[in-house]
Amino acid sequence: MxxxxxxxxxxxxxxxxxxxxxxxxxxxxxxxxxxxxxxxxxxxxxxxxxxxxxxxxxxxxxxxxxxxxxxxxxxxxxxxPVTEEKKHLAMETLKENGIFRTVECMDGSYTDEEFKDFLRAHSHEGNNSELLRWREQIEQSLNVFPMKEYKGQPVYKIIVVCSSQAQLKKPREVLEDDFVFSISGQDEYGFINGELINKRxxxxxxxxxxxxxxxxxxxxxxxxxxxxxxxxxxxxxxxxxxxxxxxxxxxxxxxxxxxxxxxxxxxxxxxxxxxxxx
Structure with missing residues (x-):
């Protein structure tokens, strides 16, 4: 064969x-x-x-x-990895539109802690407490660290989480020339998940x-x-x-x-x- x-x-x-x-x-x-x-x-x-x-x-x-x-x-x-210029533009644009970010680097990944803070504050709503537990398990098993520990290492991909497609409108306008938006619809927890992938x-x-x-x-x-x-x-x-x-x-x-x-x-x-x- x-x-x-x-x-x-x-x-x-x-x-x-x-x-x-x-x-x-x-x-x-x-x-x-x-x-x-x-x-x-x-x-x-x-x-x-x-x-x-x-x-x-x-x-x-x-x-x-x-x-x-x-x-x-x-x-x-x-x-x-993504160029420094494109990385900076993506990070700022996503933050300005209330989108939670996780950057993936060679040594691990770094995530906005604000998402977990949001889940903790709304733990009584829907499946938020379940999602919080799942996120914490994922971060522990996959070398995911708080964004405050990020020291500017090269970034290969950016994971995004937000609550509505409307939040992605402006980032798409600004970033789609350089990134593919691989976005899933609302998941079982009510959030939209996706990835920004270097278009090359x-x-x-x-x-x-x-x-x-x-x-x-x-x-x-x-x-x-x-x-x-x-x-x-x-x-x-x-x-x-x-x-x-x-x-x-x-x-x-x-x-x-x-x-x-x-x-x-x-x-x-x-x-x-x-x-x-x-």
Whole structure:
């Protein structure tokens, strides 16, 4: 069988969102696929610092920060943070419009504490107390620190949270020439979540770059994802697979849907497409 190049999103695909431990079946499937000569890459929106706990498992390389940092077997192929000018403009514009920010850097991420202050002050409303607990767990497991500890390190991506689409109107006008706004609708907690990604990069471009580096046609690539920030990767891959727990709009983009993270979806899809044997 010819070698395939497999790209795995992390949160919601390889692991539950915000967690660092894949199902044992997924770990076994990755190991067996690599033993059969296939290449397996992490392809994530997470920054390098946020994915470090997963590197105890063997991968051929990583695509981090939605494609603006790329490694193959410890060789850095792409390392392009946002320019200082664009970073400053984005940070100020988002703050002026009441949008909570998390900046992702190589060593970890830094987040506006005001969002948690807001949740604490309104903990009696809706699911705010549940969201606060979830945020605190995420920050602890993914090396996320308070914004006051940010010392100006290069930024690869900016996460945003706000309460209405109207808050994003002005930032879009000011920033859309330089950033892709990958924004989800209101979540179960009533907030809008999204990412500002350097327009020069996305997961799909990184997929294309890696296939070219390996000398393997894109038609021999397989991409797994679950959310809208996987869109370009799924559109470009030879075969695109969305997790059953993924967003409905992403399932429409993908060629097929596999079982969820908790139902050993990665293993089932690897077996179905003969990347591994039973």
């Amino acid at each position: 010819e070698s395939k190049v497999i790209f795995l999103d992390i949160d919601g695909t390889l692991t539950l969102p915000g967690q660092n431990e894949p199902p044992k079946s997924a770990i076994r499937a990755i190991k067996k696929a690599r033993e059969r000569g296939h290449y397996v890459f992490l392809c994530t929106g997470r920054s390098y610092g946020m994915l470090l706990p997963l590197l105890k498992y063997d991968f051929d390389g990583i695509i981090a920060s939605a494609g603006s940092y790329v490694e193959y077997q410890n060789e850095v192929l792409v390392n392009c 990069f996305h997961k799909g471009k990184a997929l294309r770059l890696m296939c070219g580096h390996l000398g393997i046609p894109i038609s021999e690539s397989i991409a797994f994802g679950d959310s809208i920030n996987d869109k370009e990767m799924l559109e470009i891959a030879g075969l695109s697979i969305c997790m059953e727990n993924g967003q409905e709009q992403v399932k429409k983009i993908a060629d097929e849907v596999c079982p969820s993270v908790l139902e050993d979806g990665i293993w089932h899809a690897f077996f179905k497409h003969k990347l591994i044997e039973n």
